[in-house]
Amino acid sequence: MESSRDWIELEEKYGSHNYKPMPVVLSHGEGVWVTDVDGKRYLDMLSAYSALNFGHRHPRLLDAMRRQMDRLTLTSRAFFNDQLGPWYKKVTEFCALDLAIPMNSGTEAVETALKVARKWAYLEKKVPANQAEIIVCHNNFHGRSIAIISFSTEPENRDGFGPLTPGFRSIPYGDASALERAITPHTAAFLVEPIQGEGGVIIPPTGYLKEVREICTRHNVLLMVDEIQTGLGRTGRCFCYQHEESQPDVVILGKALGGGLYPISAVVTRQDILGLLKPGQHGSTFGGNPLACAVSLEALALLEEGKLAQHSEEKGLFLRNALREVQSPMVQDIRGMGLFTGIEIKAEYGTAKPYVMALMQEGILCKETHEQTIRLAPPLVISQEELEWAIPKLQSVFSKEP
Ligand SMILES: Cc1ncc(COP(=O)(O)O)c(C=O)c1O
Incomplete structure (x- = not known):
């Protein structure tokens, strides 16, 4: 060459x-x-x-990765490992929520959130079987799996990949009253980016996240915030939703969660939501592996200490x-x-x-x-x-x- x-x-x-x-x-x-x-x-x-x-x-991330590589890298989830527990504790404390589930890519974390929201809708909200709906926004970007592109409003993302997955409804971004109008008794969740990154760095009106929080609470709908691109310090807060008083029910993380060294993503939520998942209902061979957790723990420590x-x-x-x-x-x-x-x-x-x-x-x-x-x-x-x-x-x- x-x-x-x-x-x-x-x-x-x-x-x-x-x-x-x-x-x-x-x-x-x-x-x-x-x-x-x-x-x-x-x-x-x-x-x-x-x-x-x-x-x-980053030298501290490299050190954390090297230290872990010299000890243990992968166990699968058939066994416990000594990095996953501390990582769960840290990531849930960061989001002021109770439980987390680790995945590898952002797409997988979003898929996980969609599954968990549907499970919650059937078991807790008592939505009739196979009727749960998830509301999303026009111009969204949440990944590229079949389910996720099914609710993309970009023809390029969707065309030629059908049949698409049903159960999604799209509303204009930044319009809280459109959310209120779109909610039905079958609505499980509202999935939203606090800023649409791939969509062109689109910032919603001030107060939007606070308003959608209130609407979701009023209608018993989960607020799921995709912080994969905006999270972990990017927008001047640890999470972009912290610019407003808007605690999500579900926080979706990825990208910088692995310090740019090793892929790890997460869905962080409450006990009454994620607690519904039973053994065998979801998982990933590499999800929660000790190498990813060790790097991610160090990344979160850097974020905490480094202002x-x-x-x-x-x-x-x-x-x-x-x-x-x-x-x-x-x-x-x-x-x-x-x-x-x-x-x-x-x-x-x-x-x-x-x-x-x-x-x-x-x-x-x-x-x-x-x-x-x-x-x-x-x-x-x-x-x-x-x-x-x-x-x-x-x-x-x-x-x-x-
Ligand atoms: C907001 C958002 N969600 C989800 C994803 C998908 O993440 P990944 O590419 O890791 O699957 C991205 C990637 O750009 C993103 O920006």
């Missing part, structure tokens, strides 16, 4: 083309920085869609203020919470893609989402100096048409 082209061709020849990556081949990462096979360094402003909140190869959420809030504000200084005619909107920022390009100036390419030339990696919006989500460990390195480059790219 001589140039990045060779690696790209190899992936293109032998791999499924279900992604459209930027033409950069990365080989090393440390903190907020990644290096490509030609030795060029970039600031990672995507953070693996927020899985790398702690940056690349990362507060840092995210302060640096996010600083970044957005600096971006707004440009007053670019091409920019429709700059929005965000914490270190989660969307820059929307006006449609008459084309798509966001050329800006993303121009940023790559400047040594900043990010990606467009939904054609018009550039998502900036650097690792939360980014320093003031690192941000100040990036800001003039960002300002210069957005001050002219690429």
Whole structure:
């Protein structure tokens, strides 16, 4: 292999083309920085869609992983292990809830939440068999399994994958009264992202989560908040729902829960909900393995000790203020919470893609989402100096048409 082209061709020849990556081949990462096979360094402003909140190869996470690798990595759930219990305790305390169930990917955690909500509807709410409904939002993104794409409103996610799974109803995002209208006696749960990340960094009106909390309580409907992308410090709070007084019944976690090192996801909820699952009704061979739990425990400890959420809030504000200084005619909107920022390009100036390419030339990696919006989500460990390195480059790219 001589140039990045060779690696790209190899992936293109032998791999499924279900992604459209930027033409950069990365080989090393440390903190907020990644290096490509030609030795060029970039600031990672995507953070693996927020899985790398702690940056690349955080030394404490590496240590925790190495220590655990030298002891025990996988037991299956046929046996107990000495990491899962402490992890359960920690993750439930984080969410102020009672019980958790571990999975591997975000998609699996969402699937788990859907199953648990249906079980609760039949056993507790006494919804007639096979009639339970789950309400979701237009423009949602919760993963790519058959059940989850069945309620996607993006034709690209759904088309050609039928027959789709019934039992879902979609309402406009950010509209609490639409939720109240959509609820029926068969409604089990409302599944919602506190900010629609994949949907284009869409922030609902202030008070939305508080209002939907009240509506769900009034109608005995579970509020299930998907914090897979927004959780663990990303938006300036440990969880995005904490910006409002809105304690969910079910919190869904993934991505940064494994410190960007090892996949682990979770559904965290109450005893009266998750307690309904009996042996054999759900599981996963790798779910709750000691290696994942050890890394995740360390990631949660970093979040607790490092004031990362507060840092995210302060640096996010600083970044957005600096971006707004440009007053670019091409920019429709700059929005965000914490270190989660969307820059929307006006449609008459084309798509966001050329800006993303121009940023790559400047040594900043990010990606467009939904054609018009550039998502900036650097690792939360980014320093003031690192941000100040990036800001003039960002300002210069957005001050002219690429
Ligand atoms: C809000 C949300 N839910 C679920 C998922 C799916 O997670 P995974 O890709 O780990 O399956 C994602 C991934 O981007 C997400 O952003």
